[in-house]
Structure formats: C-alpha cells, structure tokens
Amino acid sequence: MKKKRSARERRSPCPLNASVEMLGDRWSLLILRDMMLRGARTYTEFLNSSFEKIATNILADRLRRLERDGIITAKTDPTDGRKLIYTLTQKGIDLAPVLTEMVLWAAKHERTGNQPLIQQMRQDKEGFIAAVKDRLAKQLGT
Amino acid sequence: MKKKRSARERRSPCPLNASVEMLGDRWSLLILRDMMLRGARTYTEFLNSSFEKIATNILADRLRRLERDGIITAKTDPTDGRKLIYTLTQKGIDLAPVLTEMVLWAAKHERTGNQPLIQQMRQDKEGFIAAVKDRLAKQLGT
DNA sequence: TCAACTCACTTGCAAAATGCAAGTAGAAAA
DNA sequence: TTTTCTACTTGCATTTTGCAAGTGAGTTGA
Numbered sequence: 053m054k055k056k057r058s059a060r061e062r063r064s065p066c067p068l069n070a071s072v073e074m075l076g077d078r079w080s081l082l083i084l085r086d087m088m089l090r091g092a093r094t095y096t097e098f099l100n101s102s103f104e105k106i107a108t109n110i111l112a113d114r115l116r117r118l119e120r121d122g123i124i125t126a127k128t129d130p131t132d133g134r135k136l137i138y139t140l141t142q143k144g145i146d147l148a149p150v151l152t153e154m155v156l157w158a159a160k161h162e163r164t165g166n167q168p169l170i171q172q173m174r175q176d177k178e179g180f181i182a183a184v185k186d187r188l189a190k191q192l193g194t
Numbered sequence: 195m196k197k198k199r200s201a202r203e204r205r206s207p208c209p210l211n212a213s214v215e216m217l218g219d220r221w222s223l224l225i226l227r228d229m230m231l232r233g234a235r236t237y238t239e240f241l242n243s244s245f246e247k248i249a250t251n252i253l254a255d256r257l258r259r260l261e262r263d264g265i266i267t268a269k270t271d272p273t274d275g276r277k278l279i280y281t282l283t284q285k286g287i288d289l290a291p292v293l294t295e296m297v298l299w300a301a302k303h304e305r306t307g308n309q310p311l312i313q314q315m316r317q318d319k320e321g322f323i324a325a326v327k328d329r330l331a332k333q334l335g336t
Numbered sequence: 337t338c339a340a341c342t343c344a345c346t347t348g349c350a351a352a353a354t355g356c357a358a359g360t361a362g363a364a365a366a
Numbered sequence: 367t368t369t370t371c372t373a374c375t376t377g378c379a380t381t382t383t384g385c386a387a388g389t390g391a392g393t394t395g396a
Contacts, residue, residue: 063244065307067300068227068293075296076220078354085210095373103206107355112374122303134363134372143303150299151210153292154217158209161264161285166206220383237344249384255343276343276392339396346389353382358375365370 054093071150074121079106079114081154084140087124088184089169093137123147137149145188148181213292216263221248221256223296226282226289229266230326231311235279236271265289287330290323 063069075081082104086092092101098111106114115138118124123144129135152173159170171178205211217223228234235245240253248256255278260266265286271277294315295315301312315322 063247066224066227066245067297067304067306067308067312067349069224069246070300070304070306072220072223074300076218076223078214081214082208082211083220085208096371101195103208104211107203107357108374109356109376113353132364132372136373146302148300150292150295153295154213155209157288157292158212158216160288162209162212164209164212166209170209193326195374250345250346251385252383256384274393276360277353278344337396340394342393343391344389345391347387349385351382351384353380355380356378358377360375361373363370363372366368 074117074123075150076145077114079104079110082106082149083111083114083118084123084144085151087138087140088148088151089145093139094135098176118144120131139191140188142189142192145192146187148184148188152177152181206316207296208245215239216259216265217289217292219314221252223293224248225256225260226265226286227293229280229286230290230293230330235281236277245330279331282330284331286335287327287334290326290330292318310325 062073075084082102083092083098083106086101090101091186092098093117095111097114099106105176115124115126119126119138121143122141124138124140126136126138129137155170156173158164158176159173165171200282204215217226222327224244225234225248228240228243232243234240237253237257237291240257241248241250257266257268261268261280263285264283266280266282268278268280271279298315298319301315306312
C-alpha cells in the first residue's frame with residue numbers, strides 16, 4: 053500500500069490542529085462512534101445505525117476521507133460482493149480515549165441520553181477504553 | 195444566570211453528538227487551545243496567537259457560539275473599555291482532557307510540532323491536566 | 337481637546353461545503 | 367431473467383466559510 057502524500061498542507065504543525073483537520077466536522081466522529089460502540093461496518097449500517105441521519109453523499113465523502121487519513125480501511129465482503137466492510141485501523145482504534153472524553157464531557161454538562169454507557173465510563177474509564185480497544189483489535193486480526 | 199434554551203434542536207440525544215454540535219468545526223477547539231495553553235484572552239490575542247490565521251468574522255462567530263454554549267464568558271476589561279476579556283467557564287476548563295487526548299492521538303500518528311508539550315503530556319497525563327485545570331480555575335476566581 | 341490609533345467587531349461578496357432527492361451500476365436473490 | 371439490494375453519484379438549492387474592506391466606540395499622545 054503506497055503512502056499517499058495528502059495534497060493539501062496543514063494549516064499549522066500543531067498536533068491539535070492535525071486532529072481538528074481530520075476530525076473537526078459534524079459527521080466524522082459520529083461515524084467512528086457507530087463503528088466503535090454499535091458495531092457498524094457497512095455503508096447501509098452507517099445510514100441506519102445512527103439517529104442523526106447523515107446524507108448519502110456526505111457519508112461517502114467522510115468514509116473516503118477517513119480511509120485517506122488511515123483511520124479506517126475498506127475491503128469487499130468475501131461472502132457478498134456488493135458489500136464493503138469498513139474496519140478501524142490501529143490509528144482509528146486509538147481514538148477511543150478521545151471519544152470517551154468527549155462523551156464524558158457532554159454527559160457532565162448537557163442533558164443527554166444513554167446513561168448506562170456513561171455510568172460504565174465513569175465507574176472505570178480506563179477499563180472501558182481497554183475493553184473497547186481489545187474488542188476492536190480482535191476485528192483487526194480477522 | 196438564566197439558562198437559555200438553545201433555539202435549534204439537537205440532532206440526537208447522544209452525548210457524543212452534543213459534543214460534536216458544540217465543538218465539531220475547524221476553529222472552536224483551536225480557540226480553546228489558545229485560551230488553555232497560550233493564555234489568549236482577547237480578540238486580538240486570538241487573531242495573533244495562532245499559526246492558523248482565523249478570519250475575523252469567523253472568530254467573532256465562534257466566540258459568540260462558545261459563549262452561548264456556556265464554554266466561555268466575556269466581560270469588558272476594567273482597565274481598558276475597548277477590550278473584552280474572554281474566560282473559560284468550568285465547562286470550558288473541563289475540556290482539558292479532550293484537548294489532551296486529541297493532542298496525544300495526533301502526536302502518535304502524525305508528524306507534528308511542539309514536542310516538549312507532548313513529552314510532558316505523555317510522562318504524566320493526569321498531572322498535566324490537573325495543572326492546566328488548576329491554573330485556569332485561578333483565573334476564574336479573579 | 338482633538339486627531340490618530342486601537343480594539344472588537346460588521347459587511348459584502350465569492351467560493352466551498354452541506355443537505356436533499358433522485359438516479360445508477362454491479363452483485364445477489366427469487 | 368426480472369427484481370432487489372448495496373454502495374454509491376449527480377444535480378441543485380441552501381448554508382457556511384473565507385477574504386478584504388469598512389465601522390464605531392474607547393484610548394492615547396500632543
């Protein structure tokens with residue numbers, strides 16, 4: 053797999069800026085949430101698994117970007133040639149702490165749903181992250 | 195302290211979505227970085243303290259949104275009536291772990307600058323976050 | 337005290353991103 | 367072999383972003 057040098061330059065060398073350029077939009081992190089926590093792996097699963105109803109063209113664009121940035125990979129399902137199976141790379145898996153902190157922050161300061169998940173994160177944050185990473189790493193291996 | 199109910203509805207009750215709706219754009223987190231790590235507190239400081247060169251209208255808009263969302267507050271400088279001093283609220287301060295994880299993630303997977311900061315975060319993440327929070331909390335008190 | 341300067345914006349406009357509805361191509365099922 | 371499923375693309379209207387040039391209130395120096 054050739055390493056494609058991205059056409060556009062970063063606005064700055066700051067690491068936070070790098071994260072923002074890869075993830076700072078209204079959809080990318082929600083797609084990653086669906087992969088990490090809801091087990092979504094295909095295009096239609098992404099369309100159906102989320103409350104937020106992403107448009108099909110935006111979804112296609114975000115999947116392309118996440119793949120370009122090395123956060124996910126795509127390969128066709130061997131049992132059904134129509135399906136593309138998207139998988140988190142190690143880089144993608146390593147976003148688990150970011151997602152977790154964002155969930156905990158919003159849960160603390162906003163009225164949000166999914167309280168069982170939040171309880172679990174609060175009780176044992178490190179354990180929760182480790183469990184998620186472990187589960188995702190196993191998918192990587194297959 | 196009136197609690198203003200925001201005009202627009204959330205796309206979903208998911209806490210991650212709440213975070214994304216408040217912070218998921220190309221500038222908000224960079225503004226918060228400048229406040230947390232570079233001590234920026236006024237409009238011109240934001241314009242000058244970052245490499246990324248935000249446009250003035252976007253900066254004004256983002257400051258308004260961050261204030262609306264209770265992440266920062268603004269008050270006029272008592273020693274210079276032209277200046278508005280922006281301060282992180284507790285809600286804003288509580289974003290320190292999110293910023294930290296995003297920095298660590300990018301630093302691990304991308305070529306980025308500011309290695310001393312990253313070393314410090316890696317060596318003692320909890321300590322780093324505690325120190326940042328502590329410093330910012332003191333500004334809150336004044 | 338008043339002209340020059342600073343500060344925090346606003347305005348106007350072009351370009352890019354987003355969102356919606358409809359369409360399409362290839363693979364699988366009936 | 368027709369129909370259905372899957373992963374998109376296309377066209378177009380709306381919204382957001384970005385750039386350059388103002389503006390108006392507060393401050394400073396002569």
